[in-house]
Amino acid sequence: MVNEINTKYDPMAVEDKWYDFWMRNNMFHSEPDSRPAYSIVIPPPNVTGVLHMGHMLNNTIQDVLVRNARMKGFNTVWVPGTDHASIATEAKVVNYLKEQGIDKKDLSRDEFLKYAWEWKEKYGGIILKQLRKLGASCDWERTKFTMDADLSEAVTDVFIDLYNKGLIYRGVRMVNWDPKALTAVSDEEVIYKELQSKLYYVRYKIEGECDEFITIATTRPETILGDTAICMHPDDERYAKYKGKRAIVPIVNRPIPLIYDEYVEREFGTGALKITPAHDINDYNLGNKYNLNSINIFNDNGTLNENAKVLVGVDRFKAREAIIPMLEESGNLVKIEDYTNKVGFSERTNEVIEPKLSMQWFCKMESLAKPALAAVMNGDINFYPEKFKNTYAHWMENIKDWCISRQLWWGHRIPAYYLPNRKFVVARNADEALNIARQKFPELNLTASDLKQDEDVMDTWFSSWLWPLSVFDGIRNPDNKEIQYYYPTSALITAPDIIFFWVARMIMAGLEWHGQVPFKDVYFTGTVRDKLHRKMSKQLGNSPDPILLMEQYGADGVRFGMLLSSPAGNDLLFDESLCEQGRNFSNKLWNAFRLVKGWEKDTNIEQPLHTKTAVKWMKNRINEVLAEVEENFKRYRLSENLMIIYKLIWDDFCSCFLEIVKPAYLKPIDQKTYTEIVDIFENLMVILHPFMPFITEELWHTLKERNSEESIMLAPIPEISDIDPKLLNEFSETRKIIEHIRRIRNEKNIAQKHPLKLFIYTNPSSEKPEYNAVVAKLCNIENIEYRNDNIDGVSFIENNIQYSIPLTGLIDTSEEIKKLENDLKYAEGFLQNVLKKLSNERFVNNAPQQVVDVERKKQSDAEEKIRIIKEQLSKLK
């Protein structure tokens, strides 16, 4: 009986149960077979990470796609895993050790790595556990980690392959140095931010002149100590007279040459530029061009070293402050101006990047980029939304070499081994390296202890770019069954901020090592923001805890909230009220279920006419929506899909369909209808399941008797059968009539339980009893009469047929007249418009016949409507 079931749906009681059920029955697992494959690899979250709203969005979308594909009959795999995230993880481990009183500097590499692995085992992969709460249908048996032995081997293989192809080289270059993490980072890992800073004007004395100076402008006065030239524009007359002379660096009194190059903007500052080749990329280039000395004044940690001569050991920012009084004292400071400039920050540590000259490993990208660019441009890979094609193309066309070495311990170590003669060999391991070295240099009589492996590890992305290949062992065993079956993957769901880091490089890797793109479609999600459009961040504290959210609204509710407002590529303005809407929807489903379950069945009752009509209509509506859903899935319009399913269930199924078929209070329902309702309900749950997996599974199981191993997640999405547009049309007209009557009830304050009569002013031969029955049921109409006499009661017009509700004593004639006059005004205005078009000869002559016909139809309809209104008005008056 209804009363026994709680009126509120409780997701907590349901969700864990079904996730366990799916796991117990191994329903997420996939093995290659004869069915078509649908595969997605998760963008591996950092092993250090905890679930945030961005993951929620990203993984909800993946789960919807995967569950949809599974129910469409694909052999579906969603491969989960984590990324070792070398800088972030190493920083976490270093901090963790510090808390235990252990300093990384006191540890050997092996000791540190032992702690790091321990840490990883203990704290790593929290996200993957949290994703289960969300309902993620990942194939957990396949969980991978980018530093697993097999994946690491693939990384080494790829490095060696690139090295042998001549695409990896080692060299001294200006790199982005992170003084906190003590490592180089790639260009992509530098984030430029605008800062309020100062522009310092400093004058340099001309050597041999008693009162001649050149004033330069700089934002970094501390680097004066590393200056090795001053540069001016060759055509700048102000400075022409100093040609051939030297300037004296303030404070350290070092003479430096004056050079002239067109690089300098004459209009900026004073038109004179100090050159510090060791600490600025542009200065470095000029230094190369003019063969300048390079004085490195910084230690790796950003403090000044002995080369600076003064302020040795002082941090660069402290030094910037400290040098000002020194310049003042020496009479070299001219003025200080406010200035806004862009400063590069390390993506991982948020430390100001220091350009630094150092020996690093690089990967040449041009030849890898070419086919990868083509793959996106020619449609082998589709981007959703498409606009990211432009961004991608621009980067690919201007690609630079990739600095792949990092001065860290946590990561894949560079497989290069140095020999006593300062040469090196590249090999899979120490033994192989020794063999190669011996062959190359037999005269050296090398032993294992002569070889020393490079200390650096590789950029994290150097393993991530292989992810779609390496999770299926496609690098080491390119012909294996799994890679052949699951690769290329079907779709990649990711955020646009890693399009260069990851997406572009995966495409290159896929083409380079497997000759095929890694995925067919890339769906870029937006950024999750709060309602004030601010990015969610820890500092702002505007990011809700996803786990708490799921406890509050249910995973289904939160999924609903995430999905409902996240068209591809658009930012998602997260608002808890969306989750509330999701929870309310769950509750609606729950109560619809309670209603249906509470009915008593009777096999002896005939199916009423209104019910028969409703069932036919509902089936058609479902088909109509199914067709739209399928189309939307192709275009990754998931929020649209959820919305139309939401409306199908709430408006059509609950508010309309169930209200029609509902038996009178405490009366039984006929068995035929009941069976049909349960079938329809079941279908709706199947359609909704990819979006809200838990409640749909719960209701699907309770609606009908099921085997203990059956699951909605393996139920096929219904096939689309024929749609009857005429029926759908007539039904929606019927709903309009219902609305008219309800409005009249509302206006006249007539309770639903008070039965009404309905008069229809048309020929009885056009009667449609099946629809009249529906109107009667929903509006509590006790009698429908066809008439052609004077209008009696409150009237309305629908599809140019007049209806009225006879209501003696409740009619306000002047009110009725006013309403009709308004209608008339609208209809006449409308007709005016149509006539204006039709009287335009050029329209009639040029527009397609079909468009003109539509206008003619509009005209006759409007005229008929006007006629009816006028007639009615005259009767009333």
Place this chain on the structure above:
RNA sequence: GGGAGCUUAGCUCAGUUGGUUUAGAGCAUCUGCCUUACAAGCAGAGGGUCACAGGUUCGACUCCUGUAGCUCCCACCA
């Protein structure tokens, strides 16, 4: 400094190659209802000169040009 995108109801967004009753949805708002599944609900209502200015066209939310505002990406101006 380049490039891309956006601007439609209070908010968030749809609007397919220009034409289907002088623009649609969800939420929010307002009105009336504790009606026998659901007040996390039911029924109904109001709300937009489609950023602005031109142009093309028989016809423009839709195409073109310009203007303004916002967002993102790229770039070594000290």
